[in-house]
Amino acid sequence: MKLSYKVILTYVCLLLFGIQCGGYKILAVFPIPAGSHKILGNGVVNHLLNAGHEVTYITPFPENKTVPNLRYIPVIDNIGHINDALINIKKLMNRDIEMDQEIVFNMMMNLTQNTLKNNNVSKLLNDPTENFDLVIAQWTFNEVFSGVAAAFNCPYIWFFPYEPSFVSLGLIDEATNPAYTANIEMRDIPPFTFWQRFKVLKFQISKIWRNYFYHRHIENEVFDNTFKPISRRKNKTLPPYEELRLNASLIFGNYHVSMGQAIRLPQNYIPIGGQHIDEVVPALPKDLKKIMDEATNGVIYFSMGSNLKSKDLPDSIKQALLKIFNDLNQTIIWKFEEPIPNLPKNVHILKWAPQLSILSHPNCILLISHGGLLSMNEAIHFGVPLISIPVFYDHLYNADKSVSRGIGVKVDLTDNLADDLKLAIHEMLNNPMYRERMKEASFIYHHRLAPPGKVLVHWVEHVIATRGALHLRSPALLIPWYQKMYLDLALLLFVGLVLISWILRKLYYFKSQYKVKAKLL
Numbered sequence: 466m467k468l469s470y471k472v473i474l475t476y477v478c479l480l481l482f483g484i485q486c487g488g489y490k491i492l493a494v495f496p497i498p499a500g501s502h503k504i505l506g507n508g509v510v511n512h513l514l515n516a517g518h519e520v521t522y523i524t525p526f527p528e529n530k531t532v533p534n535l536r537y538i539p540v541i542d543n544i545g546h547i548n549d550a551l552i553n554i555k556k557l558m559n560r561d562i563e564m565d566q567e568i569v570f571n572m573m574m575n576l577t578q579n580t581l582k583n584n585n586v587s588k589l590l591n592d593p594t595e596n597f598d599l600v601i602a603q604w605t606f607n608e609v610f611s612g613v614a615a616a617f618n619c620p621y622i623w624f625f626p627y628e629p630s631f632v633s634l635g636l637i638d639e640a641t642n643p644a645y646t647a648n649i650e651m652r653d654i655p656p657f658t659f660w661q662r663f664k665v666l667k668f669q670i671s672k673i674w675r676n677y678f679y680h681r682h683i684e685n686e687v688f689d690n691t692f693k694p695i696s697r698r699k700n701k702t703l704p705p706y707e708e709l710r711l712n713a714s715l716i717f718g719n720y721h722v723s724m725g726q727a728i729r730l731p732q733n734y735i736p737i738g739g740q741h742i743d744e745v746v747p748a749l750p751k752d753l754k755k756i757m758d759e760a761t762n763g764v765i766y767f768s769m770g771s772n773l774k775s776k777d778l779p780d781s782i783k784q785a786l787l788k789i790f791n792d793l794n795q796t797i798i799w800k801f802e803e804p805i806p807n808l809p810k811n812v813h814i815l816k817w818a819p820q821l822s823i824l825s826h827p828n829c830i831l832l833i834s835h836g837g838l839l840s841m842n843e844a845i846h847f848g849v850p851l852i853s854i855p856v857f858y859d860h861l862y863n864a865d866k867s868v869s870r871g872i873g874v875k876v877d878l879t880d881n882l883a884d885d886l887k888l889a890i891h892e893m894l895n896n897p898m899y900r901e902r903m904k905e906a907s908f909i910y911h912h913r914l915a916p917p918g919k920v921l922v923h924w925v926e927h928v929i930a931t932r933g934a935l936h937l938r939s940p941a942l943l944i945p946w947y948q949k950m951y952l953d954l955a956l957l958l959f960v961g962l963v964l965i966s967w968i969l970r971k972l973y974y975f976k977s978q979y980k981v982k983a984k985l986l
């Protein structure tokens with residue numbers, strides 16, 4: 466940890482007065498029990514600690530060391546709450562990836578409830594002596610954690626692990642226009658055909674509809690059951706869920722334009738993609754460094770991420786992959802969770818791999834991954850082109866996006882994986898376009914005014930210092946959707962036209978009646 470003057474000041478204060486000063490008190494809520502979410506949460510927390518703030522961290526992954534200014538609130542039993550069907554590769558093979566929305570909603574709602582019911586969390590929420598300047602909560606497919614901010618009477622910030630979408634932007638501004646905005650839960654990349662445009666619109670409307678009519682009351686109930694008693698005990702009134710869920714000061718998005726679409730963003734959407742990557746990457750372990758230094762034909766690094774395990778692949782595919790690797794002149798480093806007998810000479814398996822250090826080595830020429838956003842982010846950071854084998858949620862979108870940008874190739878997770886992967890590897894090794902495009906993306910990614918960690922700390926301090934940054938709130942939140950679309954004006958014009966045409970018709974009728982009468986006389 467860097468010893469900034471703020472940290473020193475904090476220690477001096479603590480020593481002299483036994484009180485906290487200099488830093489803010491921040492509650493970070495990152496309850497999702499998955500490796501990539503842990504990495505993102507730890508990144509946020511570390512930046513805040515380094516800036517001299519005091520962090521209370523709700524996480525399923527507390528560490529066994531004491532860090533000054535850091536207090537863990539462990540929610541270890543969240544770890545059982547990710548559906549096994551989502552982390553076993555074998556069960557995910559040959560499957561349609563576009564996810565069942567209800568499964569995701571229910572799983573995340575359970576996780577939210579489980580977090581709030583946890584004894585450690587409950588004790589924290591109910592303790593009248595606890596107070597915070599800010600809550601940063603990971604979005605869990607519902608907005609129930611906005612209640613945590615109400616419990617401590619402080620502003621809150623959402624952390625979104627994904628690219629901005631109509632869902633996240635709808636919380637601080639308004640939904641994106643489906644005619645030209647790709648959706649991370651679907652695969653189509655704009656420019657859309659007529660049918661794709663229709664499909665995205667249908668998806669967006671049905672999701673908003675379902676959230677409004679089927680999910681909102683479930684969330685509301687959990688919100689009331691959890692936070693009403695807390696507010697009562699603290700002699701406060703709880704704002705309605707409908708109001709509080711749209712009251713975030715900011716959204717931090719794990720996004721940067723080099724990683725995704727150029728989406729129009731409101732003032733209080735702050736992209737901090739890449740914040741989890743330290744400016745100084747840890748050195749490689751000695752043996753691994755030797756392997757990579759000696760790989761004169763380059764290293765291909767293969768990892769299915771922190772949740773999925775390569776060992777769960779069917780045996781036939783594992784054998785076929787080894788054969789393909791054996792025929793390559795490159796060195797393969799494979800994150801693989803158990804020993805493999807008769808390993809080819811150029812293949813090295815690692816139970817746990819220091820991914821950043823491997824990608825940062827100049828000999829690393831290709832990443833094969835599951836298309837997770839973090840892997841893609843890290844590949845762009847270090848300028849290593851990639852092959853994606855998408856598995857679930859946003860992977861398919863990430864993979865298709867990398868293909869459309871010429872920085873990667875996609876391979877489907879089917880029984881034909883090995884043959885498809887062989888073709889993809891040869892394409893990537895023989896066509897220099899991927900490397901060049903990836904270098905460009907990497908330049909755009911790094912060419913920012915400030916590194917994402919600094920941006921994060923700046924906005925956290927800004928929100929606290931301005932008591933919730935109300936000046937950044939979008940006026941779009943204040944008016945109903947029909948006014949945004951000028952449907953009231955359209956209605957008025959329509960009624961006016963009908964009225965005018967009615968009057969004209971009446972006039973014509975009178976005139977012709979008059980003419981008829983005149984003729985008869």
Ligand SMILES: *[C@@H]1O[C@H](CO)[C@@H](O)[C@H](O)[C@H]1NC(C)=O
Pocket residue numbers: 619620621704705708709712932933934935
């Ligand atoms: C919304 O947030 C602001 C700033 O944090 C706060 O002053 C206000 O009370 C909040 N409104 C509700 C309904 O909680």
Ligand SMILES: *[C@@H]1O[C@H](CO)[C@@H](O)[C@H](O)[C@H]1NC(C)=O
Pocket residue numbers: 792793794
């Ligand atoms: C490996 O290297 C040898 C000798 O340089 C070359 O003949 C062969 O084509 C290479 N194999 C592949 C798969 O690139």
